[in-house]
Amino acid sequence: MLGQNKTQQLSMFGILLLVMGQVLPQIDFSIVNVALDVIGSTLKTDETGLVLIVSLYGVSFAALITTGGRLGDKYGRKRMFLIGIIGFSLASVICGLATDIIIMLIGRVLQGFFAALLLPQILATIHSTLTGARHRYAVSLYTSIAGLSVVIGQVVGGWLVSANLFDLGWRIAFFINVPICIVIFLLGYFIIPETKSNAAKQNMDIGGIVLFILCLSLLMIPISLGKRWPELWWLLLGVLPCAILLWRVEKSYELTGRKAVLPPSLFKIPMVINGFISEMIVTFTYPGYLFVTALCLQSEIGFTPFESGNTFIVLGIMFFIGSLLSRPLSQQIGDHKSYAIGGALTLIGFLGTIALFHSYHYELRFYHLWIATGSVGLGNSIMLTSAYRLTLSQVAKCYASEASSALVTVQQGCCALGTTFAGTIYSLVLALGYLNAITISIGILSLIVLLVCIAIYIKTRGDLTQCLG
Incomplete structure (x- = not known):
C-alpha cells in the first residue's frame, strides 16, 4: 500500500519516466531505418548486413521479452527496469563505436536483450500501482506513445544524423540514448516504486x-x-x-x-488462431515495407537521412490517429470488418508507394509519398489493434497474461522475419534495377496481406454459417 501511495503522489513524474523508457526501444528500429545507407557505407556492408542489423535486434527482443516479464515479477520490476536501462545504454555505446559489422551486430543483439528486460516492466508497474482515473490515464499515454514513437524515431533520427552533431554522423543516433538512460536511471531509482508478483515463483x-x-x-x-x-x-x-x-x-x-512461452492451450480456440495469424501478417509486412522503402530511398534515389525521416512523418501521425479510431470503429462494425478495412488501406498505401516510385523516378521527393505512407500508417494501426482484440476476445481471463506475452513474442519475431524476408527479396532482385526490386518486394507483401484478409473473411463467414445452421 505504501508503494501505491508513493506512486500516486509522484504519479505524473513517475509515469513520464516509464514512458521515456518505453520510447527508447521502440524508436530504435526507426532511427536505424533512416540511416541505413550511411551505416552501410561506414561499416562496408551490403543489404544483407543491413537486414541483420535490423532483424537481430528483433530476434533477441522477441525471444526474451516474456522472460523479461517473468524476471520482473520474480525479482522486482523496478530493479529489472533499471538494469534494462543501463544495459540498453551500454549496448548503444557498443553500436555507436562499431567499426565493423560484427561489432554492430553484437551491440544490436544486446540492445534487443536489454529492451526485452525493461519494456515488460512498464505496463506491469502501471497495472500494479495505479487504479481508477490515474490508471486509465497512464495506459492511454502508454498506448498513444507507442504510435507516436514511429514519428519520433523517424524524424528525430533523421535530423540527428543529417545534423552531424559533434561530427559523429549516424553514431549520434545511438549515443543520444546514453544521457537519456542516465537521467531515467538516476530519477527512476528514487521515484519508481518496486513491485513484484505474488505468483512469481515458477x-x-x-x-x-x-x-x-x-x-x-x-x-x-x-x-x-x-x-x-x-x-x-x-x-x-x-x-x-x-x-x-x-x-x-x-x-x-x-x-x-x-507458464509456457507459447501455451498450446491457446491455439485450441479457432478465433485465437485467426487473431494470431492476423497479428503475424501485420507485424510481418509492416516492418518489411518500412525497411525496403527507406533503403531504396536512401541508396537509390539519394535521400538524406533527414529526407528519409520526413517521408514517414504522416505515416506516424496516421498510425496514432488510427489507434484512436480503431476501437470505436470495431464497436460499430466488428473486429473482422475493421481489420479488413485496415488491410484495404494498407494495400492502397503499398501499391501507391510502388506507383510513386515508377511515376517520379529520381525526381521523387519525400512529400510525394505522404499520402501513400499515411494510408499504410492508418491501415496498419487499425489492423494491429483489431487483430489484438480478435486474439484476446476469446481468451479466458486466467490466461490473459500468457496470451498477451505470447502475442508480443510472436509480434517481435515476425518483425524480424518480415524485415529479413523483404530485405532479401529486394537484394536478390536489385540486379534487375531498383524499380523491379521495390515493385517485387512490396508487391509480395501486398499479396500476403490480400490473401490473408480474404482467407480470414472466408473463414469467418464459414464460422458464422455453421453457428447459424
Missing part, C-alpha cells in the same frame, strides 16, 4: 525460449545469407522438426501447471 521456460530462438534462426539465417552461401538453404529443412519439438516441449511444460 521456473523459467528455458526449453521453450531456446527452441523458439532456434526456430527463428533456422528461418532467418538461410533467408538472409542464402544469397551469399547457398548451402545454408538446407537449414530450412530443420524448421518443421524444430517447431514440432517446440510444440511438444511447451505442451509438456504446460501440463505440469507452469
Whole structure:
C-alpha cells in the first residue's frame, strides 16, 4: 500500500519516466531505418548486413521479452527496469563505436536483450500501482506513445544524423540514448516504486525460449545469407522438426501447471488462431515495407537521412490517429470488418508507394509519398489493434497474461522475419534495377496481406454459417 501511495503522489513524474523508457526501444528500429545507407557505407556492408542489423535486434527482443516479464515479477520490476536501462545504454555505446559489422551486430543483439528486460516492466508497474482515473490515464499515454514513437524515431533520427552533431554522423543516433538512460536511471531509482508478483515463483521456460530462438534462426539465417552461401538453404529443412519439438516441449511444460512461452492451450480456440495469424501478417509486412522503402530511398534515389525521416512523418501521425479510431470503429462494425478495412488501406498505401516510385523516378521527393505512407500508417494501426482484440476476445481471463506475452513474442519475431524476408527479396532482385526490386518486394507483401484478409473473411463467414445452421 505504501508503494501505491508513493506512486500516486509522484504519479505524473513517475509515469513520464516509464514512458521515456518505453520510447527508447521502440524508436530504435526507426532511427536505424533512416540511416541505413550511411551505416552501410561506414561499416562496408551490403543489404544483407543491413537486414541483420535490423532483424537481430528483433530476434533477441522477441525471444526474451516474456522472460523479461517473468524476471520482473520474480525479482522486482523496478530493479529489472533499471538494469534494462543501463544495459540498453551500454549496448548503444557498443553500436555507436562499431567499426565493423560484427561489432554492430553484437551491440544490436544486446540492445534487443536489454529492451526485452525493461519494456515488460512498464505496463506491469502501471497495472500494479495505479487504479481508477490515474490508471486509465497512464495506459492511454502508454498506448498513444507507442504510435507516436514511429514519428519520433523517424524524424528525430533523421535530423540527428543529417545534423552531424559533434561530427559523429549516424553514431549520434545511438549515443543520444546514453544521457537519456542516465537521467531515467538516476530519477527512476528514487521515484519508481518496486513491485513484484505474488505468483512469481515458477521456473523459467528455458526449453521453450531456446527452441523458439532456434526456430527463428533456422528461418532467418538461410533467408538472409542464402544469397551469399547457398548451402545454408538446407537449414530450412530443420524448421518443421524444430517447431514440432517446440510444440511438444511447451505442451509438456504446460501440463505440469507452469507458464509456457507459447501455451498450446491457446491455439485450441479457432478465433485465437485467426487473431494470431492476423497479428503475424501485420507485424510481418509492416516492418518489411518500412525497411525496403527507406533503403531504396536512401541508396537509390539519394535521400538524406533527414529526407528519409520526413517521408514517414504522416505515416506516424496516421498510425496514432488510427489507434484512436480503431476501437470505436470495431464497436460499430466488428473486429473482422475493421481489420479488413485496415488491410484495404494498407494495400492502397503499398501499391501507391510502388506507383510513386515508377511515376517520379529520381525526381521523387519525400512529400510525394505522404499520402501513400499515411494510408499504410492508418491501415496498419487499425489492423494491429483489431487483430489484438480478435486474439484476446476469446481468451479466458486466467490466461490473459500468457496470451498477451505470447502475442508480443510472436509480434517481435515476425518483425524480424518480415524485415529479413523483404530485405532479401529486394537484394536478390536489385540486379534487375531498383524499380523491379521495390515493385517485387512490396508487391509480395501486398499479396500476403490480400490473401490473408480474404482467407480470414472466408473463414469467418464459414464460422458464422455453421453457428447459424
